[in-house]
Amino acid sequence: MSEGATSMRERHEGADMEKEDVVLRVDDLQKRFGGLVATDHASFAVERGTITGLIGPNGAGKSTIFNLISGFYEPDGGRVEVNGIDVTGREPYEIADAGLIRTFQTPRKLEGMTVREAMLVGPRKQPGESFVKLFTDPEGVAAAESANLAEAQRILEEFEIDHLATQPATDISGGQMKLVELARAMLADPEILLLDEPVAGVNPTLRNDLAEQIRRLNEQGTTFCIIEHDMEFVMKLADPVVVLNQGNVLMEGPPDAVQTDERVIDAYLGGDA
Amino acid sequence: MSWLTDPVGEFTDLTRAEQGVTLFVVAFAAFLFIGLLSGGLGPSYFLFLVGLASMYALLSLGLNSQWGFTGLINFSVAAFFGIGAYGTVLLSASSSPVREALLDAGVPGVLLNPVVGLVVAIVVAGLIAVAIGIPTLRLRADYLAIASLGLAEVIRLIVLNQQDWTNGSAGVRGIPSFFVGWPVLSDFPSAMPEVVVDLVPGGSVTLSPPLIDWGLTFGQDIVLGTPFWRALLNVSLVLVFLGASYGVLRRVHRSPWGRVLRTIRADEDLARALGKDTYSFKMQSFVLGSLVMALAGVFYAHLNLYVSPGDLDPITTFYVWVAVILGGSGSNRGALFGGFVVVAIREGTRFFSDLGSIIFDVGSTEVVISLGIEGGPMRLLLIGVIIVVLMRFRPEGLLPPQRELIWPGTVDEVPEGPDVGVRDARGGTDE
Amino acid sequence: MPLLEYLANGLIFSSIIVLGSIGLSLVYSIADFANFAHGDTMTIGAYTALLTFGAIGSLGGAVLGLPFGFFVALLAGIAVAALVAVVTERVVYKPMDVGSIGMLITSIGIAFIYRAILQLRFGADFTRYDVQTLRPIEWLIPYGIRITEHDVAIVLSAAILVTGLHLLLQYTDLGRKMRAMADNPELARVSGIRTDRVKLWTWVIGAGLAGAGGVFLGLYNQLSPRMGFSLLLLIFAAVILGGIGSVYGAMLGGFLIGMINQLMPILTDYGIPIGIEYANAVAFVIMVAVLLVRPNGIMGEAT
C-alpha cells in the first residue's frame, strides 16, 4: 500500500461494534483477487430490527462483502457470524439455514415458471424437497404446498402484485421482478435480508413501493442490510448507514451525519484536487 | 370434457405443436395397424418394436430427469444402459463368468435369477452414478459433457477388456427370460395355445390396381404362437417399467423437489442463495436418471437375449439426446414421444435396405445411392439433420412443458407455463 | 530397450493429436463452444486425400516413401477440410441463436452428417491409401526402434505445419490479430480489428490442420468413417490438459496425451496391471482429473 492509501486509512474510524442485539457480525474480513485487495479488514455489525445501509463509491468493495457474507466467496481471513453462529466459509445454504438470505443486483429470471411457481422456491425446509417424502408422506407435502401457496398469495397481495401470480416469470418487467424477488426472499422467512441494489433500474413509482414494503416488513420484524447507489432511497430508509471505502469501513452513523461528513464527501468526490 | 366425450373440443384446446404430434401419432398407429392387418408386419415383430420403443422412452425419461429437469448435460447414457444390461446378465446368464464364479463359491443358483439381477444392476448403477457425480457435478456445463463422455468410454473399455468378468467382445449369451422361475409366467409363452386370428372369415381381401398402386392383401390368417406370447410378456414388462418410471417422474417433477431442480437449471446461484444445497440436489437428479437408464438396460438384456460391449457405444447416448431434445427438454411426455420417434427412425431406415438403389440422373453422370446396404448412414444422416434443424428452428422441442408445475390438488386451475428449451440453457460461462 | 520404441511411437501419435488439438482449441476460444464435429473434420481430410490420390496417382518421384502425388493429396485434404468447416460455420453455426450448450449439441448433429455422407460414399469398411507398405528403417532396428519412413514423414510434416503456425501467430498481422482476439475479443473490436474475418481465418486454419491430422491418421492406421470421432475424446483430453484457448497449450497437451498413450506398455513392464487396451481410459481419467484440479489447464493461468 502506498502512502496515500495509508493516510486515508488513518482517517477511518470504522463501524460501531458495541451493539446490543447483533444479528450479523462481520469481523476483520479480508479478500484479495490476485493483486487487488477487495476487502481490507472490514468489520461492522447489524443490529436486530434495523435497516442498515451499506454505501460507498464504486470499487469500495460492497458487492464483495455481500458475497463473502452469503458464502459465495470464501474469505482469506476474518469471521462472519449470523445470530451468534460462526458461518465463516460455509456454503450459502448453510448460511441461509442460519437465517440470512440475500438477493442479487440483476434480477434472476426463472425460465419456464410462473410468478407463483417462482415464489414457491422461496420457503426453506419444505417437506416436498425431500425425495422420499414425496412418496411416504404425500398428504404432508400437499398440506405444506397449500400453506406455502396461500402464504405466497398473501405476500403477493400485500405487495399488490397478486394479479401477476400466474404470469410467466420471464414476462414481467424488471421492476416487478425486483418486487417478486423481495417477496420470494420473504417466503424464506429470513431474520436478516441482504438486498443488493434493490432499486437499480426501477422506475420512481415502483421505487416508492419497494421502500414502503421494506419499511413495512421491517416493522414486522425483519432486519435488512441494503447496498444501494440511489442515495435518496437509502438515506430515507436506512439508519444507520455504514460507509465503505477501499475495502474498509470508513465510518458509521445516521444518514444526516454521513451526508455531511467531510471524509465521506472526500471518498465520493476524490481527495485533494 | 374428455377425449371420449368431446374429442374435437379436446383437440382444439391443444397447442399447434401438440395437434401436430397427435396427428402424427394417430397416422403412425394407423400405418402400423395396416401393416399388421396386411401381414407386412408380423405381430411378434410389432411387439418387439413396441418393446424397443418403450425402452428408448425409458432412456429418454432418465435423461430428461437429468438434463430436462436440472440442466445436467450427461453424455454417459449408454454407459448406464450398459451397466443395467450387464448388471443383470452377469448374474443370471449361463455364459457369464461372474455367475460361474458365484456358483463355485457356493451361492445357490436359485438366487442368481433376473430379479436379483435387476436389484444388483440398479444398486451398481446407483453407486457408479455417485462415483461419477462426485467429481463431475461441480464442473461447468460443457466440461460436464466432455467428462461424462470420457468416463462413459472408460466404462465401455472396462466392459470390453475385462474378459474374465464380461467375456469381453464376445458378449454374454444364454440370458434367461426375465420371468424364469416365476409361477405361471415362466411357462406362459409355451403353455399358451397357438391362436389363429382370421379377420376376414373365409378368406382374404386383396386390394390391387387400379384401387391402389400395388397389391395389398388383407385378412390373411395371423398366427399367434409362442414367440408372440413371449413378446407380449416382454412388452408387458417394459410397460410396467415405463409406467412406474413415468409415474414417479411425473410426481417428482410437479413437486417442490422438482422445482428446486428447475431453479438450478435456470440459475444455480439463486437456488443457493435461497438456501438449497444444490450439489445434493444435482446428485439426486443424476442418480435418479441413471437408475431409470439402468432399468432400460435390464429390460434390453432380457429382450435381446444377447449383450455385448457394442451396446455401450456412445451413439446410443446421442439417440437418446435426440429423443429428449425433439420431445422438448423438461417434458416427460415429450421424452416418451421422442423415444418412440427415435425407434421409428432406427427401424424405418431399415426399410431402405429393402428398397435397393435409387439412381439419380444428374446430366450425363449417374449418381447411384445404393440404399440396400446403407441403412446405417441414412439413419445417422437423418439423426444429424434432425439435431441441426431442431437447434436452429425449435430448440425448445416439439412438446415443451406447457403447464405450471405445482403439486396436484393444491390449485384449482393450472395456467400454461412458458416455453423453455436449450435456448435458455446456460453453459460455457465460468461460475 | 523398448523405451526408445515407445518414445518414437509416442512422437508419431503425438504429431497427429497435436494437429487435431490446435484446431479444436482455436475454435473453442474464438467461437466459444466445444466443437464435436472436429474429429469428423479430420475424417473429411483423410477421405479427400484418398480420393485425390486415387485420381492423380503418384506423379513420378517420392520423398520418404511417399509419392509426390500423396503430398498433393495432403494439400487437397487440408483445403477441403477447411472449406467444409467454413461453409458449415456460415450456413449453420453463424445464424444460430442458442447458447454454447446448444452449439455443442448442434456440432454433434454436424458430426453425424459429415460421417454419414462419407459412409454413404465410401462404405463403413476400413480402407488404405494406395501407397506401398514399408519395412522399418534398417539402421534403427538395432536400437529397438521399428518405424518406417512414412512415420518420419508424419512427424516432419506435422513439425513443419506447427512451425508454420508458430511463425504465423508470432510474426504476421493475422497471427497477432488471432492472438489478440483469443485474449480479449471486446478489446480487439474496440481496436478496430474486423473480428468476423479473423474468426473465419481461425476456422480455416483450425480445420485445415485437422484435415492434415486426418490424412496422417489414415496413413498411420487406416481410414474409416469413424476414425475422427474415435479420436475426438483424446483430442479433447489434450486440449483440456493444455488449457482451452491456448494454442501452445494444445500443442503441449497433444504431445503429452500422445506420449502417455504410447508409453502405456511401460506400466505392465513395471508390473502395474493396466494394459495398453486402457491407454485411452487413462487419458480420459487424466482429463477429468485436470478439469477438477486445474480447470484452466497446465498452460492456462491458475484460478
Add this chain to the structure above:
Amino acid sequence: MSENRVLELADVDSGYGDVQVLTDLSLHVNENEIVCLIGPNGAGKSTVLKTAFGLLSPWTGSVTYHGDQIGGMAPEDIVREGIGYVPQTDNVFGSLTIDENLRMGGVARESGLDRVIGDLYDQFALLDERRKSKARTLSGGQRQVLAFARALVMEPDVLLIDEPSAGLAPNTADEVFEHVQAVNDLDTAILMVEQNAKKGLGISDRGYVLDQGTVRFEDAADGLLDNEEVSKLYLGA
C-alpha cells in the same frame, strides 16, 4: 463555436437490451479540450462512452463526429473515423507484448504505423524500455499508459477514456492523470469518465455532471468543483 466541435451527442436515449440508461442526453467535446463526466454510481457515465463509440446504438437522437452522423456505426468503423476508446478494465491484451499491443492499436492504419509507434515510444519512455514484455507483467498504472498509447496509434481527434484511476493507488492515479494531460498536449481532445471527481475536474477544461442518465449540470471544471449541489447529488441530502 459549433464548427470546432469534434464530438457531439444530441438528445440521445440509450441503454442495454430493453433497460434504458440514458434519457435525452446532450453533450459535446470541442477540439483540444479535456471534458470530464462525473456523477454518482449508476448515472450512466460509461454508457455515454459506449454509445458514442458504437458499442451501444443510440435509440433516439444523434451522435456526430465533426458534424457527420456516426450513431449506429460499428466500433471497428468508428475507430477508422478517428475516435479512440480506452475501456475501464481489461484494456490491454495481456498475453501480447507491448509492441504487439501497439500494433493491434494500428490495425486500421494504412500507412505510417512504424512512425507513429516510434513517436509513442518517444513520448512514453516506460513503454520503450519494455517493448518485448508481455502486457500482463505491467503494473496497473503502466497498463493504463499502454492502453492510452494503443488507442493513440490511430492518431484520433478525440479519445474516450473510462475511469482511468479506477483501482489505482492515489499516487499512481496522479501519474495517470499527468499522462492524460500529456495526451491532450498532443492535440487530442479527451472525453473522460472519472469517479474521482476532484482529480478528474482538476485536469479538465469543462465538466458535465450526470444523474439518472441525463446531464444535470454543465460548467467549466472550476465552477463544478465549487458547486455545493454536486456533492449533494452524490450523497443525497
